Amino acid sequence: MTLAMTWEEWAQHDACGLAARVRAGEVTAAELAAQAAAGVALTNPATSAVIELFDDCVADPATDGSNLDGAFAGVPFLMKDLGPTLKGRLQEMGSLLMRGNRATSDSHLTGKMRQAGLNLVGRTTTPEFGVCSSAENPAVYVTRNPWNLDYTTCGSSAGSAAAVASGVVPMAHATDGGGSIxxxxxxxxxxxxxxSRGVFSIAPYGSDLTSVVSIQGxxxxxxxxTAVFVDQCRGGAPGEFMPYWAAPEPYATLIERDPGRLRIALSHEWGDxxxxxxxxxxxxxxGRFLEGLGHHVEWALPAVDIRAAFAAQTTCYITNFAQxxxxxxxxxxxxxxxxxLIEPMNIRIWEAGRHASYAERTAMQAAFNTTARGFGAFFEEWDVILTPITAVPTPRVGTTEYLTISDEPSVYAWFENLWRNFAYTPLANLCGLPALSMPLAWNEHGLPLGIQAQARQGADGLLLQLAAQVERAIGGRWNDGKRPGVHVTAAG
Incomplete structure (x- = not known):
């Protein structure tokens, strides 16, 4: 098959760049879809990132009603196999129990994505129900990190992460209930x-605060x-139970300006x-690099009871997933x-949480409230807090302690072990804060290490502004300009 562009050319385009070429008549949306499908064929044998391609959407990007005149002009986009549903398409949630499960309707956000011009061409891997830290159950699939196949992608947006990193698509859907984006x-x-909570709708699903701990993106x-994706897809559906943030100007124009001098806190000491x-x-x-960009940077931490916050987060996870x-x-x-048909830790979570009392949920909600107020007070003094994305290096494939196939008998011990690694991300979900991982650092095994920036509720644009300033300062060379070993340019 003759492709519309070389793999090097493909890899140098982001989604906005590809859309611009479609609008200029240099390439068609169908040619983009064909190239993405070829990219899956090249990389997927190594990474196992993509479960299914929708051949009809590859052949004809308008098949499911994608607006080819939208901002993304038919750019191919992969959907995590969890969260928003696509009418008539499989959604199996990483679970043997859900094999063959087909959605009967589109979610509200699915419609927004299609209206934005995204061509939803396939599904990516996720751990069972999105619960654990890696899409890694040999009975279902094992998704591997394209930088080094001996290591996991982490999760739960595992396949989407590997597909974007390996150059298959410039952008993919992800969800985040405690760090999964x-x-x-x-x-x-x-x-x-x-x-932030209140940017992307989860309609027609849950209408209570714990239902929107998990966020789309x-x-x-x-x-x-990312800025254009948020601009195009944000907003509540009719009947939402809470207000949705509105931005005073599109993020796509906001990010063209540097932010002012920011007060940036650094922390890696996160409770215990x-x-x-x-x-x-x-x-x-x-931190020193950001000082060089003119920002004020020092060590600081919100005055919150992080131990109590994580206990509430654990209660939220156990009770939500049980239901x-x-x-x-x-x-x-x-x-x-x-x-x-269901992985052992998920069965234990069901057993632990299915009879939770209203009193337990009320105590959990009280901890959510005090934690959110503490972070709110902190962000009256600070603009951003910066942490590593994880506390320890990326696990090797086969490290079962983080997986729902773990034989750990205690649900609570299993979650506590998760938090020791993934300490810095969940409280943003609990408090409804925006948080952004930037590919700026490296761990001791030579794998990427994201640096996470968090800000006050509704300040998503500020995080994107800061990231755009950084992107300009490094000449667009995230990951120091390096690419993973499994990549469309290496394979093709």
């Missing part, structure tokens, strides 16, 4: 924005792609959790999770 972005060398390779020395050194290095599993069991007429 930012962590895989950080360990695969992508940009990953978890937007994307991973990309350029700030402008600490980063390994290499991650601390990289955080300090990036998610309950709902799926009810659909299938089952009273218990089948041991051959």
């Amino acid at each position: 930012r962590i895989p972005a950080g360990v695969n060398g992508n940009l990953g924005l978890k937007p 994307c991973q990309s390779r350029t700030v402008r792609d 959790y600490r980063a390994v020395p290499r991650h601390v050194a990289e955080l300090e290095r990036i 998610t599993i309950n709902g799926l069991l009810a659909l299938k007429g089952l009273e218990r999770p089948p041991e051959d």
Whole structure:
């Protein structure tokens, strides 16, 4: 098959760049889809990032109603196999239980993505129900890090992260309930924005605060792609239970200006959790770099009870996922999770959380509130807080302690072990804060290490402004201009 452009040419374009070429008549949306499909064929045998391509959408980008006159002009886009549904398409949630499950309608956000001109061409891997830190169950699939196949992509937006990092598509859908956009972005060398609560709708699903701990978004390779994605896809559906943020100007124009001099806090001491020395050194290095851009940088931490916050977060996860599993069991007429179809830790989570009391949820909500108020007060004095994306290096494939196939008997011990690694991301979900992983650093094994910036609620634009300033300062060379070993340019 003759492709519309060389792989090097493809890799040098972000989604906005590809859309501009479509609008200029230099390439068609169908040619872009064909190139993405060829990229999957080149890289997927190594990474196992993409579960399925929708051949009809590859052949005809307008198949499912994508607006080819939209901002993204038919640019191919991969959907994480969790969250927004696509009518008539499989959504299997990384679970043997959900094999063959087809959605009966589009979610609100799916429609926004299509109206924005994205061609939703396939599905990417996720751990079962998005619960754990890696899409890694040999009975389902094992997704590998394109920088080094011996290591995991982390998760839960595992396949999307690997597909973007390996150059298959410039941007892909991701979700984040405790770091699931930012962590895989950080360990695969992508940009990953978890937007504020009240930016992207989850309609027609839950209408309570714990339902919107998990946030929708994307991973990309350029700030402008993420900015345009937010501009195009943000906003509530009719009947939302809370107000949705409005931006005074499009982020696509905001990011063309540098922010003013920012007060930036650094921290790696997060309650009981600490980063390994290499991650601390990289955080300090990036802090000095930001000082060189004119910002005020020093060590500081919000005055919040982080231990209590993580206990509440754990309660939220256990009770939410238990009810998610309950709902799926009810659909299938089952009273218990089948041991051959649901992973063991998810069964233990169901057992631990299915009979949670209203009093437990009320105590959890009180901790959410005090934590959010503490961060709110902190952001009256500081513009941004910077942390490493993880506390310890990326796990090797086969490290089961972080997986829902773990044999750890205690649900609570299993979550506590997760937090020791993924300490810095969950509280942004709990508090509804925007947080952005930038591919600026390296861990001790030579793999990407994201540096996370968090800001006050609604300040998504400020984070994108800062990232755009950084992007200009480094000449667009995220990851120091390096590419992973598994990449469309290397394979083709």
